[in-house]
Amino acid sequence: MKRGIIMNKADNVATVLDDVPVRETVASRGLAVPVETVAREAIPRGHKIALADIPAGADILKYGFPIGYALTDIPKGAHVHVHNVGSKRTEE
Amino acid sequence: MKKLYGYRRPDGSVGFRNWVLVMPAVACVNHTAELIARDSPGVVSLHHEVGCAQIGADYRQSLMTLLNTGLHPNVGAVLLVGLGCERVDPHTLAGEIASSGKRVECIVMQELGGTAPTVAAGKKIIAEMVEQLATASREEVPPSSVVLGVECGGSDFSSSLSSNPVVGYVADAICAAGGRAVLSETTEVIGTEKILTARCASPEIASKLVERIRRMVEYSRSEDRDEIDGVAVPNNISPGNVRGGLTTIEEKSLGAISKGGYTSPIVGVVEYAERVGRDSGLWFMDSPGYDPECTTGLMACGCNLVLFTTGLGTPLGNPVTPIIKVTGNRLTAERMRGDIDIDVSAVLEDGASLESEAAAMLDALIDVANGKQTRSEELGYHDIGITRIGPRL
Numbered sequence: 001m002k003r004g005i006i007m008n009k010a011d012n013v014a015t016v017l018d019d020v021p022v023r024e025t026v027a028s029r030g031l032a033v034p035v036e037t038v039a040r041e042a043i044p045r046g047h048k049i050a051l052a053d054i055p056a057g058a059d060i061l062k063y064g065f066p067i068g069y070a071l072t073d074i075p076k077g078a079h080v081h082v083h084n085v086g087s088k089r090t091e092e
Numbered sequence: 093m094k095k096l097y098g099y100r101r102p103d104g105s106v107g108f109r110n111w112v113l114v115m116p117a118v119a120c121v122n123h124t125a126e127l128i129a130r131d132s133p134g135v136v137s138l139h140h141e142v143g144c145a146q147i148g149a150d151y152r153q154s155l156m157t158l159l160n161t162g163l164h165p166n167v168g169a170v171l172l173v174g175l176g177c178e179r180v181d182p183h184t185l186a187g188e189i190a191s192s193g194k195r196v197e198c199i200v201m202q203e204l205g206g207t208a209p210t211v212a213a214g215k216k217i218i219a220e221m222v223e224q225l226a227t228a229s230r231e232e233v234p235p236s237s238v239v240l241g242v243e244c245g246g247s248d249f250s251s252s253l254s255s256n257p258v259v260g261y262v263a264d265a266i267c268a269a270g271g272r273a274v275l276s277e278t279t280e281v282i283g284t285e286k287i288l289t290a291r292c293a294s295p296e297i298a299s300k301l302v303e304r305i306r307r308m309v310e311y312s313r314s315e316d317r318d319e320i321d322g323v324a325v326p327n328n329i330s331p332g333n334v335r336g337g338l339t340t341i342e343e344k345s346l347g348a349i350s351k352g353g354y355t356s357p358i359v360g361v362v363e364y365a366e367r368v369g370r371d372s373g374l375w376f377m378d379s380p381g382y383d384p385e386c387t388t389g390l391m392a393c394g395c396n397l398v399l400f401t402t403g404l405g406t407p408l409g410n411p412v413t414p415i416i417k418v419t420g421n422r423l424t425a426e427r428m429r430g431d432i433d434i435d436v437s438a439v440l441e442d443g444a445s446l447e448s449e450a451a452a453m454l455d456a457l458i459d460v461a462n463g464k465q466t467r468s469e470e471l472g473y474h475d476i477g478i479t480r481i482g483p484r485l
Contacts, residue, residue: 005253005440015249015337017440046249046337060339063252067283067343080339087340089283089309 004028004049006035008064013048013080015062020049040077048080060085093269094458097230098237098396099168102193106237107165108396108461110228111136111412112221114171114214115162117185118143118178124207125173128214134222136411142478144178150481155180157365157478160392162189162196166412168228169195169221171214176202195221230462236270236372238461241395241413242351243277245383248336248403252347254420254439254446255401260353261450262399262457267356267373274368274395275352276377276386278308283342284349293357293373300361304378332404351401364479365392383408384477387415391476397461399453407431409468411476414460417467418453431467433460 004014004026014028014035020043027034028051035051043049048062054074059066068085078084098106114137116125122139129137138161142154158180162170170189174182186198197217201210242259244251263273275281281288285302292298329344338344352358352374359373365388368375379389383406390398391413398413400406403421405428419425422437434456438444460466 007253015253044337048337048339062343063346065342065346067346068340081337082334082339085339087342089340089342 002026002039004035004037006030006051007062010064011061012050012052012054012058013060013062014051016043016045016047016049019043019045038077039079040075041079043079050074050076050078050080052076054080093235093265094455096233096235096237096458097462098233099165099228099230100233101165103163105165105394106233106396107167108463109166109412109414110134110168110225111166112169112171112218112225113138113162113167113412114173114218115158116140116143117158117172117174117180117182120144120175120178121173121201121210124201124210124214127207127211128171128173128218132215132218132222134225135218136474138411138476139474140476140478143180145485146179146480146482147485148482151179153364153481154478155185156363157388157392159185159188160365160367160394161412161476163192163367164391164394164412165396167194168225170197171217171221172196172198173210173214174198174200176200195224197221234270235266238266238269238271238397239368239395240266240271240273240457241387241390241393241398242273242275243383243386243390243398244280244348244351244401245381245386245408246402246404246406247333247338247344247347248421249338250420250424250437250440251401251403252344252350254449255403255418255436256347256350257446258420258436258439258449258453259399259401259418260350261446262453263351263374264353264355265450265454267353270372272368272372272375273352273356274375274377274390274393275349276379276390277348277381278304278378279312279341279381280345280348281305281376282309282312283340283345288349288358288376291356291358291374293359297358297361301358301376304361304376336404351399362393364389367392367394380479382477382479384475385479388476388478397457399457402432405431407468407471407473409466409471409473409475411474414466415468415473416457416460431471433467 289298425435
């Protein structure tokens with residue numbers, strides 16, 4: 001079991017605090033109950049994991065605010081980073 | 093809050109250091125200034141890249157940075173070293189700094205006849221200044237004397253999750269006690285306009301802030317992007333940020349602004365290196381995020397202490413104002429022990445609360461104010477970087 005942290009209850013991503021190998025479970029604290037998510041791929045420490053399926057075009061939420069939008073459909077447990085997230089403030 | 097002891101200056105400001113500053117009027121005499129200051133405890137020299145071959149806004153910005161460095165309350169006396177043919181007139185600059193009531197002397201190499209006589213004359217003057225400053229002693233000063241710069245550099249995920257919010261609580265505590273805090277790095281507030289404008293004390297302050305952010309967005313879009321690991325990354329975040337897990341400028345900014353706290357009002361927006369006003373609260377300085385330039389701007393705008401968060405680690409310091417480096421990343425705290433002043437990694441590793449870490453940080457901040465050396469002061473980090481607007485002539 002690896003560790004993650006969720007900053008706001010609205011968030012659809014958690015930040016992982018350990019290097020996470022593929023198929024490992026991440027237990028994310030920060031809410032009343034820890035949220036368990038199985039990683040679909042390896043995720044480096046400090047990077048983000050999707051807590052739910054995020055459809056293409058939907059906001060990526062962290063701290064309760066949008067930090068970007070999904071460039072493709074992002075399945076639950078996926079690594080969420082520059083390869084599948086766009087910035088509205090950089091590209092608009 | 094623990095008691096604070098500082099140096100009261102004739103212009104009403106308060107310093108937490110009492111440096112004799114040897115300041116070159118132009119980069120051509122940087123080495124001369126360094127030779128004068130070398131091996132003299134209590135004396136620091138500045139190494140900069142300006143003083144000539146600049147015009148217009150660029151020249152005015154460089155001049156303001158040098159002037160406000162000389163006026164800084166952590167500086168007790170100034171020896172200005174000129175070459176003789178530079179655009180910055182060392183005698184005029186010396187006169188403007190002297191208007192603050194501190195002792196200022198000026199020597200010019202082309203008048204004295206070269207390096208050796210200039211160094212000899214300079215050493216004689218700084219010896220007198222050191223003797224004079226040794227008679228000054230610290231006295232108790234109120235918490236409202238603190239002008240706290242907050243900055244981040246070499247950010248990673250830990251900055252936004254731990255060190256930045258802890259610094260934010262300290263900034264709020266300083267402002268609540270009547271002091272001032274200064275947030276800057278315009279690049280790193282992009283995307284947080286709604287949150288920051290809601291804290292602005294007036295609509296005028298809010299619109300000035302929004303305009304500065306808009307200019308930075310425009311500029312960062314004006315050049316092609318670099319590719320990192322096969323992905324084109326926006327120009328407003330660094331390769332290290334991306335490897336560390338930061339994905340967009342919005343994500344970086346939301347984490348970055350927590351350094352400015354949560355409750356204090358934003359009471360004004362100043363230019364790069366422009367001195368902040370007297371109002372208590374959070375100030376915003378329009379500046380690049382680039383660490384050496386931003387730190388220099390924070391010093392020049394009047395910060396007498398700076399809390400600097402770094403997830404990945406940096407040796408950064410400043411010749412005039414103490415830079416207190418904070419990390420929330422335990423690996424960095426262990427690997428770069430000799431460069432980190434405050435370790436808040438217990439937040440992520442041991443579940444420590446942000447509030448308890450903030451209380452400890454406030455105590456450590458006051459210890460530095462009262463004279464404890466920072467890591468970068470121990471290491472003698474004396475570089476500065478003045479930001480530029482246009483090309484050189």
